[in-house]
Amino acid sequence: MESKRNRRLIGLTGGISTGKSTASKYLETNYKLQILDADIYAREAVKIGSEGLKAIASRYGESILLVDGSLNRQQLGNIVFKQPDERQWLEKQIHPYVRNTFVREINNSNADMVIVVPLLFEAEMTDLVTEIWVVYCKPIQQLARLMERESLTLEAAQARTRSQMPLEEKCHRAHLVLDNSSNLESLFKQIDAAILNPPLPRQ
Numbered sequence: 001m002e003s004k005r006n007r008r009l010i011g012l013t014g015g016i017s018t019g020k021s022t023a024s025k026y027l028e029t030n031y032k033l034q035i036l037d038a039d040i041y042a043r044e045a046v047k048i049g050s051e052g053l054k055a056i057a058s059r060y061g062e063s064i065l066l067v068d069g070s071l072n073r074q075q076l077g078n079i080v081f082k083q084p085d086e087r088q089w090l091e092k093q094i095h096p097y098v099r100n101t102f103v104r105e106i107n108n109s110n111a112d113m114v115i116v117v118p119l120l121f122e123a124e125m126t127d128l129v130t131e132i133w134v135v136y137c138k139p140i141q142q143l144a145r146l147m148e149r150e151s152l153t154l155e156a157a158q159a160r161t162r163s164q165m166p167l168e169e170k171c172h173r174a175h176l177v178l179d180n181s182s183n184l185e186s187l188f189k190q191i192d193a194a195i196l197n198p199p200l201p202r203q
Contacts, residue, residue: 011129
């Protein structure tokens with residue numbers, strides 16, 4: 001991969017439903033930064049006709065597919081969020097595609113970028129970025145937002161948050177923590193400050 005010197009490649013991560021999309025949209029709209037989103041690439045990795053989708057159907061059977069042949073994400077989620085071994089298997093099918101796509105997009109541009117990767121640490125992609133921002137909110141807020149967004153029970157929401165690295169550990173490893181426990185104005189002010197004054201690496 002080309003040198004990352006003189007470029008800001010911001011790795012934006014956090015926990016599920018902590019506000020990563022809100023932060024990335026603000027950076028894109030207000031600062032015209034190019035956004036690379038791991039979730040988009042992960043969906044591409046299992047689109048109809050992909051090797052990823054074929055592997056999933058082979059492992060779990062045709063019932064994992066919807067009528068149109070696309071992936072039944074809800075059913076797959078019910079499997080992998082309850083079974084760590086299955087989640088790890090799935091990630092091995094998807095993460096290489098996501099990483100290769102990131103590398104290609106980074107090399108094809110000289111622009112500053114925001115690289116949104118929910119599993120930045122777990123997938124060992126920290127080497128792709130020059131600084132790491134973690135979007136944080138209180139655990140009770142995280143569960144409430146996730147339950148509302150995905151129409152999940154408390155048990156299902158807890159299973160999904162437990163499937164990720166603890167948010168506190170991500171914060172400890174970040175160059176910058178954006179606290180999204182308050183309101184959007186507060187979050188955006190923190191982002192403005194970080195753009196004007198890049199965070200220093202943690203010692």
